[in-house]
Amino acid sequence: MEPPRVADVVIVGGGAMGASTAYHLALKGCKNVVLLERNSLFGQGATGKCAGGIRHQFSTEINIRLSILSLPMLDRFEDELGQAIDLRRCGYLFFLAREEDARAFRASLMLQHRLGVTTEWLTGNQVRSRLPFMRLDDVLGATWNSQDGLVDPNSLVQGYIAGARRLGAKCLTEIEVTGINLEGRRVRGVKTKVGEIIAPVIVNAAGPWAAKIGEMLDVEIPVVPVRRQIAVTAPISQLPSNFPFVVDFAKNLYFHREGPGILTGMSNLDEPPSFNQQVDPEWELIHFDAAMARIPFLENVGISSRWAGLYEVTPDAHPILGKAPEVEGFYCINGFSGHGLMHSPACGLLLAEEILHGKANTLDITSLRLSRFREGKLIPEYNVV
Numbered sequence: 052m053e054p055p056r057v058a059d060v061v062i063v064g065g066g067a068m069g070a071s072t073a074y075h076l077a078l079k080g081c082k083n084v085v086l087l088e089r090n091s092l093f094g095q096g097a098t099g100k101c102a103g104g105i106r107h108q109f110s111t112e113i114n115i116r117l118s119i120l121s122l123p124m125l126d127r128f129e130d131e132l133g134q135a136i137d138l139r140r141c142g143y144l145f146f147l148a149r150e151e152d153a154r155a156f157r158a159s160l161m162l163q164h165r166l167g168v169t170t171e172w173l174t175g176n177q178v179r180s181r182l183p184f185m186r187l188d189d190v191l192g193a194t195w196n197s198q199d200g201l202v203d204p205n206s207l208v209q210g211y212i213a214g215a216r217r218l219g220a221k222c223l224t225e226i227e228v229t230g231i232n233l234e235g236r237r238v239r240g241v242k243t244k245v246g247e248i249i250a251p252v253i254v255n256a257a258g259p260w261a262a263k264i265g266e267m268l269d270v271e272i273p274v275v276p277v278r279r280q281i282a283v284t285a286p287i288s289q290l291p292s293n294f295p296f297v298v299d300f301a302k303n304l305y306f307h308r309e310g311p312g313i314l315t316g317m318s319n320l321d322e323p324p325s326f327n328q329q330v331d332p333e334w335e336l337i338h339f340d341a342a343m344a345r346i347p348f349l350e351n352v353g354i355s356s357r358w359a360g361l362y363e364v365t366p367d368a369h370p371i372l373g374k375a376p377e378v379e380g381f382y383c384i385n386g387f388s389g390h391g392l393m394h395s396p397a398c399g400l401l402l403a404e405e406i407l408h409g410k411a412n413t414l415d416i417t418s419l420r421l422s423r424f425r426e427g428k429l430i431p432e433y434n435v436v
């Protein structure tokens with residue numbers, strides 16, 4: 052399909068953020084929304100590489116509030132959009148083997164309780180009896196929330212794209228935004244290889260590539276791409292059906308059930324920023340050693356698939372959400388630092404409110420403004436995996 056020549060809003064990027072923003076803008080009556088994705092399919096960037104986890108368990112009020120807003124939107128998703136998203140409230144268990152983590156997670160638990168989130172504290176013995184097939188001698192305790200879980204990333208994107216289209220939005224693939232036209236310090240539209248689109252509002256939803264969109268209009272977006280990789284095992288007969296999303300926080304190692312096997316990931320904290328999405332075999336060995344040390348039966352299980360993707364990381368592991376102060380008409384929904392899928396319903400809604408009403412009214416997102424970095428008002432998140 053040829054792109055239109057004029058739009059009210061152009062969204063750059065068709066991952067979870069762009070798709071949710073397009074849907075929520077169209078739902079609120081903004082008819083002339085155009086979403087441009089350079090790949091031949093939507094949702095093949097960070098979103099398509101994601102582990103699918105959804106959780107309330109964060110250490111800052113704004114991240115917890117984004118989850119409180121987002122997770123019920125996932126509950127309603129199929130009814131609202133007619134798309135099943137394989138939502139599984141299997142629970143999330145963060146186990147802790149260092150005193151400092153136990154202290155920090157207890158503090159986060161108090162904050163979650165104050166905000167109405169019923170995360171529980173488990174003792175080391177309770178964790179060991181819940182996960183008898185794991186080696187957990189050093190575990191001091193854990194936080195557990197039965198309302199956390201999993202969702203299918205691709206279904207979420209497809210649901211939002213189909214919903215946006217039904218409401219009149221034009222969501223187009225194989226169109227790369229190559230530049231942004233400005234009039235003074237106000238956006239006028241985007242350049243693509245198949246022509247220009249005039250628009251007063253442009254949304255940067257380019258995920259790990261967000262900083263490159265910022266460079267097109269000389270706005271610094273402090274988002275760096277960082278490789279993260281995942282492996283999925285062959286079927287495991289002894290895996291209990293109620294195996295939750297389990298995180299070994301000290302090791303940045305996680306496991307969850309994926310079909311008849313286990314999906315596991317482990318973040319390499321020394322990974323330098325880059326756009327490299329090749330699986331690192333050396334890191335995979337370190338990852339598997341750590342995984343087998345926790346789940347000994349993995350020694351006898353093969354790998355059925357593996358991949359690497361990119362986190363879009365900000366200096367404080369919080370997103371950048373809302374209008375950019377330097378350029379009128381330029382909006383950001385970037386930098387979700389490894390937990391964006393779960394916040395995409397809420398953030399698409401909040402950005403649509405900000406664009407159409409001048410201010411997000413469902414939740415105060417002032418703390419997520421781009422200018423916080425130069426103001427020195429960072430809001431560090433402890434609970435990053």
Ligand SMILES: Cc1cc2nc3c(=O)[nH]c(=O)nc-3n(C[C@H](O)[C@H](O)[C@H](O)COP(=O)(O)OP(=O)(O)OC[C@H]3O[C@@H](n4cnc5c(N)ncnc54)[C@H](O)[C@@H]3O)c2cc1C
Nearest residue numbers: 064066067068096097098102104228258360390391392393
């Ligand atoms: C291994 C891994 C595990 C993860 N696990 C989880 C998890 O368990 N839970 C969770 O909530 N989050 C998780 N995340 C994070 C989550 O995937 C991201 O935060 C989220 O998907 C970001 O969505 P996005 O739409 O911003 O980015 P993307 O999905 O990357 O979408 C951006 C899109 O913009 C397009 N684009 C870029 N530049 C241009 C251009 N110039 N013109 C047109 N299109 C352009 C790209 O092609 C891409 O499709 C994980 C990420 C990874 C890599």
